[in-house]
Every structure is written in C-alpha cells, then in structure tokens.
Amino acid sequence: AIENIRASVRRRSCRALVEVELSQPVTRVISKGEATFIVIQIPKNVDAVTINLEAVKGNLILYISFSVPNPSEALHDQKLVLTNGETGSLIASQDPNKQRQSVILQRRQTSTEQSSTKLYVSIVGQAKTNKYVMKSEITDASVSE
Numbered sequence: 001a002i003e004n005i006r007a008s009v010r011r012r013s014c015r016a017l018v019e020v021e022l023s024q025p026v027t028r029v030i031s032k033g034e035a036t037f038i039v040i041q042i043p044k045n046v047d048a049v050t051i052n053l054e055a056v057k058g059n060l061i062l063y064i065s066f067s068v069p070n071p072s073e074a075l076h077d078q079k080l081v082l083t084n085g086e087t088g089s090l091i092a093s094q095d096p097n098k099q100r101q102s103v104i105l106q107r108r109q110t111s112t113e114q115s116s117t118k119l120y121v122s123i124v125g126q127a128k129t130n131k132y133v134m135k136s137e138i139t140d141a142s143v144s145e
Contacts, residue, residue, distance in 0.1 A: 017038065017039045017069060017070075018036065019038075019039050019040075019041070020039075020040055022040060022042065022046075022049065023136060025133060025135045026132075026135070027134075029130065030131075031125055031128065031130070032125050032127060035122050035123065037122050038120070040136050043115070043116050048139035049091070049093075049119060049136050050092075050136065050139045051091075051121060053132060053134045056132060057131040058131060059084060059125075059127045060123055061079060062079060062080040062134075063079045064078050064119060064121050065077045065078075066119060069120050077092075119136075
C-alpha cells in the first residue's frame with residue numbers, strides 16, 4: 001500500500017509544471033518513461049524563441065506546444081528526438097516568415113491582450129538513465145517594437 005502511494009505521488013509530481021525564465025538553463029536526470037514539464041513565459045514583443053536541448057546521456061524526446069500544458073506524443077505542436085550525445089533545437093514562432101529552420105510553431109491567437117505567451121515544453125526519457133541540458137533563448141532579430 002505504501003509503495004502505491006509513493007508511485008501515485010511520483011506520477012503527480014512529474015506532471016507539475018516547472019516555470020523557468022527565458023535563457024535559464026535546466027539540467028535534469030530522468031529515468032525511462034519519466035518526463036519533465038516546463039513552462040516558459042515569452043514576452044509579447046518576442047516573435048521567436050529557440051529551444052536548445054543536449055542529450056548528455058541517454059535518449060530523449062522533446063515536445064513543445066503553445067496550447068497543451070503537458071505536451072506528449074498524442075498532443076504536441078512539434079517534437080524533436082535526440083540520442084546520446086546529440087544536440088538539437090526547435091524554433092517556436094508566431095511569425096511564419098521567420099522560417100529559418102524547418103520547425104516553426106504558430107502562437108495561439110487570443111482575444112484578450114496579454115503581456116506574454118506561455119510555451120509548454122516536455123522532455124521524456126527513453127533510456128534507463130537520461131541526462132539533459134535545455135536552454136531557451138530569443139532567436140536573433142526576433143524582438144519587435
């Protein structure tokens with residue numbers, strides 16, 4: 001019974017969103033099937049953000065979404081698969097003209113004026129032990145007046 005409670009707490013805590021600042025690095029070690037859920041506030045005047053991920057150890061899947069707080073294989077805007085030692089990046093943008101890479105997302109349009117947009121990120125471990133470093137940054141020349 002105690003082990004069931006521990007497993008339940010682990011599942012719920014794994015779904016909790018970790019808020020990080022733009023350009024704040026996140027380093028974690030996760031097990032197979034475990035996920036980290038991250039939310040990044042993107043200022044309204046920023047048109048594009050690059051999400052960089054390094055698979056220091058293991059194999060990882062990165063999912064991003066502007067609308068789903070816990071993106072997964074079933075619900076995501078874009079994904080990136082990395083294996084041990086690889087580094088990759090995705091560009092999340094509201095402007096399709098900024099397509100300097102093949103991975104571009106559309107920001108969800110809202111009827112109310114907001115000072116920022118939330119970008120949801122999940123990173124899922126695929127090997128027994130997985131270590132990653134993720135960092136978001138403003139994509140060059142993406143700040144608008």
